[in-house]
Amino acid sequence: MSDSPATAIPNQAHGAHNPALLHHFATVEQQRDSASLGMWIFLATEVMFFGGLFCAYLIYRRWYFGDFAAASKSIDAALGATNTAVLICSSLTVVLAIWAAQTSRRALLLVMLALTMLFGVTFLGVKGIEYKQKFDEHHVPGASFNFEHEEIPGRPGQYANPQHAQIFFALYFIMTGLHALHMIIGLGIFAWLFWMAWKARFTPDYHTPLEIGGLYWHFVDIVWIYLFPLLYLIDRHK
Amino acid sequence: MATAIAQPPAQPIERENYLNKHYGVGSWLLTTDHKRISLLYLMSITFFFFIGGFFALLIRLELLTPAGDLVQADTYNKLFTMHGMVMVFFFLIPSIPAVLGNFLVPMMIGAKDLAFPRVNLLSWYLYVIGGAMMLHCMLTGGVDTGWTFYTPFSTAFTNTKIVEAGLAIFVAGFSSILTGLNFIVTIHRMRCPGMTWSRLPLFIWAHYATSIIQILGTPVIAITIVLVAVERTLHLGIFDPKLGGDPLLFQHLFWFYSHPAVYIMILPSMGIMSEIIACFSRKRIFGYNFVAISSISIAVFGFLVWAHHMFVAGISLYAALMFSLLSYSVAVPSAVKVFNWTATLYKGSIRYDAPMLYAFGFLGLFTIGGLTGLFLAALGIDVHVTDTYFVVAHFHYIMVGGALMGYLGGMHFWWPKISGRLYPESWARLAALIVFIGFNLTFFPQFILGYVGMPRRYYQYPAEFQVLNVLSTAGATVLGVGYLLPMIYFLWSMRYGKPAPDNPWNAAGLEWQTQSPPTTFNFEKEPVVTWEAYNYEEIDAHLLNARPDQEAPRVG
Numbered sequence A: 001m002s003d004s005p006a007t008a009i010p011n012q013a014h015g016a017h018n019p020a021l022l023h024h025f026a027t028v029e030q031q032r033d034s035a036s037l038g039m040w041i042f043l044a045t046e047v048m049f050f051g052g053l054f055c056a057y058l059i060y061r062r063w064y065f066g067d068f069a070a071a072s073k074s075i076d077a078a079l080g081a082t083n084t085a086v087l088i089c090s091s092l093t094v095v096l097a098i099w100a101a102q103t104s105r106r107a108l109l110l111v112m113l114a115l116t117m118l119f120g121v122t123f124l125g126v127k128g129i130e131y132k133q134k135f136d137e138h139h140v141p142g143a144s145f146n147f148e149h150e151e152i153p154g155r156p157g158q159y160a161n162p163q164h165a166q167i168f169f170a171l172y173f174i175m176t177g178l179h180a181l182h183m184i185i186g187l188g189i190f191a192w193l194f195w196m197a198w199k200a201r202f203t204p205d206y207h208t209p210l211e212i213g214g215l216y217w218h219f220v221d222i223v224w225i226y227l228f229p230l231l232y233l234i235d236r237h238k
Numbered sequence B: 001m002a003t004a005i006a007q008p009p010a011q012p013i014e015r016e017n018y019l020n021k022h023y024g025v026g027s028w029l030l031t032t033d034h035k036r037i038s039l040l041y042l043m044s045i046t047f048f049f050f051i052g053g054f055f056a057l058l059i060r061l062e063l064l065t066p067a068g069d070l071v072q073a074d075t076y077n078k079l080f081t082m083h084g085m086v087m088v089f090f091f092l093i094p095s096i097p098a099v100l101g102n103f104l105v106p107m108m109i110g111a112k113d114l115a116f117p118r119v120n121l122l123s124w125y126l127y128v129i130g131g132a133m134m135l136h137c138m139l140t141g142g143v144d145t146g147w148t149f150y151t152p153f154s155t156a157f158t159n160t161k162i163v164e165a166g167l168a169i170f171v172a173g174f175s176s177i178l179t180g181l182n183f184i185v186t187i188h189r190m191r192c193p194g195m196t197w198s199r200l201p202l203f204i205w206a207h208y209a210t211s212i213i214q215i216l217g218t219p220v221i222a223i224t225i226v227l228v229a230v231e232r233t234l235h236l237g238i239f240d241p242k243l244g245g246d247p248l249l250f251q252h253l254f255w256f257y258s259h260p261a262v263y264i265m266i267l268p269s270m271g272i273m274s275e276i277i278a279c280f281s282r283k284r285i286f287g288y289n290f291v292a293i294s295s296i297s298i299a300v301f302g303f304l305v306w307a308h309h310m311f312v313a314g315i316s317l318y319a320a321l322m323f324s325l326l327s328y329s330v331a332v333p334s335a336v337k338v339f340n341w342t343a344t345l346y347k348g349s350i351r352y353d354a355p356m357l358y359a360f361g362f363l364g365l366f367t368i369g370g371l372t373g374l375f376l377a378a379l380g381i382d383v384h385v386t387d388t389y390f391v392v393a394h395f396h397y398i399m400v401g402g403a404l405m406g407y408l409g410g411m412h413f414w415w416p417k418i419s420g421r422l423y424p425e426s427w428a429r430l431a432a433l434i435v436f437i438g439f440n441l442t443f444f445p446q447f448i449l450g451y452v453g454m455p456r457r458y459y460q461y462p463a464e465f466q467v468l469n470v471l472s473t474a475g476a477t478v479l480g481v482g483y484l485l486p487m488i489y490f491l492w493s494m495r496y497g498k499p500a501p502d503n504p505w506n507a508a509g510l511e512w513q514t515q516s517p518p519t520t521f522n523f524e525k526e527p528v529v530t531w532e533a534y535n536y537e538e539i540d541a542h543l544l545n546a547r548p549d550q551e552a553p554r555v556g
Helices: A003-014 A028-063 A065-073 A077-102 A106-136 A162-198 A208-232 B025-029 B034-062 B073-108 B117-139 B153-157 B162-189 B202-234 B247-281 B288-302 B317-345 B354-377 B379-385 B389-419 B425-451 B463-496 B536-545
Strands: A155-159
Touching: A028 A065, A028 A162, A028 A208, A028 B162, A028 B202, A028 B247, A065 A155, A065 A162, A077 A106, A077 A208, A106 A162, A162 A208, A162 B202, B025 B034, B034 B073, B034 B117, B034 B389, B034 B463, B073 B117, B073 B162, B073 B202, B073 B247, B073 B389, B117 B162, B153 B202, B162 B202, B202 B247, B202 B288, B247 B288, B247 B317, B247 B354, B247 B389, B247 B536, B288 B317, B317 B354, B317 B379, B354 B379, B354 B389, B354 B425, B389 B425, B389 B463, B425 B463
Parallel strands: none
Antiparallel strands: none
C-alpha cells in the first residue's frame, strides 16, 4: 500500500503548520485527488465564463466581418505574437518547476517559479504597451472613441462602421482585460508558491499546490492561445 | 410499531455535539464545519425569504383592487423586480443546496466534512456580501426592470440601480458556483468505504445534478452581467440594437443560465422527495436507477431548452420548433420521477407525518406545474399566454409549490437531526395543510386570470378580473401564515422541544446512524456501508424482531 508512507511523510516533513493532510481526509492521496479535481471543475467554470464572451464575439464577427477585420488590423500583431511566445515559454517553466519538485531540485524549482513570474510580468508589460497604443489612437470604447475613415481590408474605398468597430474593441478590452486579470491572480498564486518553495514545503510526495497552480496557469495560457488569432489575426493576409 | 421504536429516556446531560462544542460569535463566523455553515445559510436565506415575501405581500395588496391605489406604476415595477431578484438569487437558488445539502451531503456519504471546508465558508461570505449589496441597492432605490433585466431597457433607458444589483447577483453567483464545486468533488472523492454510486441516496444524485448546473450555468450569467454593466456604464452597443448590438443575444445568454437555474431550485427538492417518500412508505424507492439517472438527464436537457422563453422574441421558427421539442423532452425524466414516487407509495405502509404531508403537496403541485409547463412549451399556446398570469402561476407552481414545499418537507424531516429537538407534530401537520391550501388559493386563480388575458407586471387591471385577484390575495395571506408557523415552532422547539432520538423516523441513510445533533466530525468512526440504499424492508424486519425494551437496532 502506498497509503501509509504517503500519510507519514508530510506529517514528519512539515510539522504542525502545513497544508498536508487535513483532518477530514483519510489519506494524502485522497486530499491530492480532491484538490486536483476541484481545480479541474473550477476550470470548467472558467471555460463557461469566457465561453459567453467567445459566443458574443463569434456572432458579431460574423455579422460585422469587415468592420472587425479593420479593427483587428489596427492592433499590433507583433506585440500579440511576442506575448504568445512569452506565455508558451512560461507554460514550459511551470512544467519544469513541477518536475524539479518531483525530483527534489529545490534551486531549480525556485529558478523556474521565478522565470514563470518573470514571463507573466513581461506579458502584462507588453499588454500595457498595447493598451497605451490603443488609448493614444482613441480606440478605447467610450466618449472619445474614434474609428473614422478606416478602410476594410481587401475592400478599397470602403470604410468600417465605427459603431461596429467599437463592439470589436469593447470585446477586445473585456476579453484581454479579463485575461490580464487572470494573469495577475496567477502571479499572486505563483508568488505564494515561490514562498512555499523558499520555505522548502514541497517534497516529491507533496507538491499538490504546484500542480493545481500549474493547472490554473496553463488554463490562462490556453485562453490566450485562442484570443490571439481571434482578436489579432482577422483577415490579416489582405 | 410505536412500542417497537421506543427510545431510552433522553440523557440528562447533553452529549457533546457540533452545536455545544464551541460557543461565541467567533466560533460561528470562522467555522469550517459544514453543519454550522449550513445553519449560517439557514439564517441568511430565511432573512431574505421574508424580505422577498414582504414584497410579494405588497404586490398582492396592490392587486386587491383594479385601480392603482396602494402604489404607483414605478413603485410596483420595483416591487415585482425586487421580489423576483431576492427570491430567485438569494432564496431559492441557495435554499436547499446551501442549507440541507451542506448539512447532509457529507453525512449521507459518510464523510467528516465537505472536501473544501474553507471554500464552503468563503461561499457563505460571498453570499452575505452579495446580499448586503442587494440590500443596499434596494434601500437606495432598487431596480425596475423585472428580475430578467432585459436589454436595451436595462442598459439604455431605466435610471435605476442596474449595475449595483447586477454586481450583487455576480458575487452571489460565485457563492453558488463554489457550493456546486464543493459538492461534486465531495461526492466523487469523499464517499466512505462501501458507499458505491448505486448505493448513494437519491438526495446525493439530485445534488450532483444540481451542482453540474451551478458550475456550468452560473458563469454564463456572470459574464452576461459584466457585459450589461459595461454597456450601461460606457454606453456601448453590445446588446443595444440602436448601436449595432443584438438584444436577442442578451436573452440567449440570460436564459442559458436562468432556465437551468429553475432546475437548480427543483432538483434538490426532488432529491428530498425521494428520501421522504421512501421513508414514510417504508419501501425501497421504485426504480432507483431510473430516478438517479433522471436527475442527471434533467440537468443535461435543462441546458438545451432555454429559448422557449423567447418564442415571441423573434427567434427563427426552426429554432423555436427545436426548442419546443427539447422542452417536451424534459418532461420525460420529470415524469419518470413522479411515476416512480407514486409507484413507491403503492402498497407501502404510509404514515402521514408532517414531512410526508409536504411530500404529498409537492407531488400534486409539481405535477400541475410541470404539465402547465408543457402548455408553455407548445408554440401555439405559448403565443397566447406569453407574459400573462398563466406563466406566473406556472412557475410559482414549480418554484413555490415544488421547490419550497420540498424545502419545508426536508426541514421538517431533518430538523430533529439538525437541532436535536422534536417539533410539535400537530402544529407541523396544520402548517403543511395551511401552506397547501394557501398556495392553491393564491396561484390557481392566476392560471385562469392569465388564460383569460390578464398580463403580468401590470399594477392596474380591468374590473372583471377582480374576483380572482381577491381570491389570490386572500390565498397569499393564508400562505404567509403557513410560512410563519414553521419558523415559530422551529425556534420554539430549539428551547422547549423534546430531545430528538438519533433516528426518530427509523429512516435509512447514514445521517440517521449518528447521534442527534451530530458531533463535529459526524461519525465516531468512519462508517462502512454493506447494505443497499433504502433498505426499509430490512429495517422493519429488524424492528419487528427487536424486543420492546431494546434500543432500536442500527441497520447494517
